[in-house]
Amino acid sequence: MRLTAQERAILSGGAGTRGDQMAMEIVAEAGRMLGAEKLVEVHSSHIDGCLYHGDSGVLFCEKLAAEGAKVKVPSTTNVGALNLLKGDQVQLQPKQRKMAYRLMIAHDKMGCIPSWTCAPYQAGARPKLGQQVAWGESNAVAFTNSVLGARTNRYGDFLDIACAISARAPYYGLHKPENRVAELLLDVSSLPDALKRENVFYPVLGALIGRTAGETVCVVDGVPAGACDDQLKAMCAGAASTGAVGLIHVAGVTPEAPDAANALNHQAPKETINVTMNMVRAARDSLSLSQPGAIDCVALGSPHFSDAECRQFLTLANGSGFKVPVYICTGRHTMASLEQDGADKALCALGVEFVVDTCVVVTPILPAEPGVMMTNSAKFAHYATGNTGYAPVFGSLSDCVKSAQSGNVIRDQEIWG
Structure with a gap:
């Protein structure tokens, strides 16, 4: 690959910290394997690697932080494995809980913005048309490319933080106009x-x-x-x-x-x-793996529910409570908005349990006995069984409200012809 003088200096250890050198080594080697002719400067990053999947990821990120690595561009964090605002909500074992926390803290030490949301574009992170960025989290990648017109590939765990530290990404794939x-x-x-x-x-x-x-x-x-x-x-x-x-x-x-x-x-x-x-x-x-009948819970917010979606849900409920647990996964930015006029309390009074900083499909929050989970999210429906053991039933938001209130699947078939 063709590297600039600055990139070569960092790669050789002649500039920056050892953490900077580690990140540049990773990005440059990834670029070489991907066939990139050069690296491209990026303007922001969204980090998916802050979700705990094992100790090796924790130790890697702590090593970067200990070696002085700091992100060089605005870098939002995706969901972690813990709700930092409600510590007992996640049913991880003590050691796993500790490691998940250490991973989130390591990203904070490297200067990441602690957004803890899979919808950073609804929390103020909106790259401009044509900007080169390095984002992880599949929905966020698709949104920033498709809706905002910025340019990124799907960056996996730990390559994303390396891109943020080096402010570089391999110039290949969707970074290049001809591939778009x-x-x-x-x-x-x-x-x-x-x-x-x-x-x-x-x-x-x-x-x-x-x-x-x-x-x-x-x-x-x-x-x-x-x-x-x-x-x-x-x-x-x-x-x-x-x-x-x-x-x-x-x-x-x-x-x-x-x-x-x-x-x-x-x-x-x-x-x-x-x-x-x-x-x-x-x-x-294809989004349902269970036949109509009783449901055990409703799960919403993948990607994280927005303020508008939460308020629409409240309107649809029309003051009637729920017979099964309703989990709404959302970000801190949305919770802050709901708290301004008490909409959060109104939803909780109906039986909503808010899940902040994480979601029910990536960490154990749902009751251990698998059952039937209704959702209006294609992503939840796709991952539910493999990640939670629950069988998904898909429906509209209105369907989800009515089903939660009755305890059984209720779906409006008229709109589907």
Whole structure:
């Protein structure tokens, strides 16, 4: 690779700390293995490696911190394995709890912004169009590429913090303009407009995109121009969890894609798929592994629920409490907003348990006896069984509210034709 004089100096130990040298060694070697011709300067990072998966990750990050490593760009933290505001909520063993805490503290010592959310773009971290960044967390990667028009690959644990410390990333993949051109066209124009206005359409669309596109860059044509952040968040999360999606061009929404022709660089797509209602219903059904009946809990907030989503949930509940536990996973920024007018207390009075700094699918919070979990999140539905043992049932937010109030699955089938 071609390295700058500054990069070579850090790599050789002639500049910066030993922690800086370690980070540059990792980024440069990753770039070499990936075939990058150079490194690119990045403007921000989102760190996924702060979630505890084992002691080796803790020791690695503590070594970086002990060797003087500090992030050189604004670097938000993804969810950890603990709710730092409610220590007894997570059912980890004492040693695991200690190690998970040490990992979160190590990132704090390296200068990361302690956001502890998988939706940093709703907590103020919104890279600008065309900016090169190094983000981890699959939904956040897809959102920053697809909605904000910044440029990042899907950076895995520990390469993300190395990029943040070095302010560099390998120049390959979605950092390069030529690799951002769509090859697959998904046309949803023939779907009913009423369905495309529904929030529940977007996680289902995401699941369809993920399973259809894999890691291929696609353009989706026919999505309403007024799609909001929460809808696009749900779409990106569904696509990134069911497939290896890093970029979805949404015609008329993605800054690089004012229309499908621009997303395709005015070339014919390699494949065009006209999405039908049968395909949409199949994608919806793939998110449920349990038949309608009794449920044991409702889990919401993957990615983390926004202030607007929490308030919509409160409105839908209309003062009626729940017969099963309802877990809402969200970030501190959302909790601070809800606390301003007591919306948090109103939700808790109905039976909501807030999960902050983490979520129920990445750390043990749910009761140990697996059961049926209802959710409006394609990401929760995709990971629920493997991570928690619970069988997912997918439905709209309104479905989730009604089901929590009755203790049984209630779903509105009318919107699906």
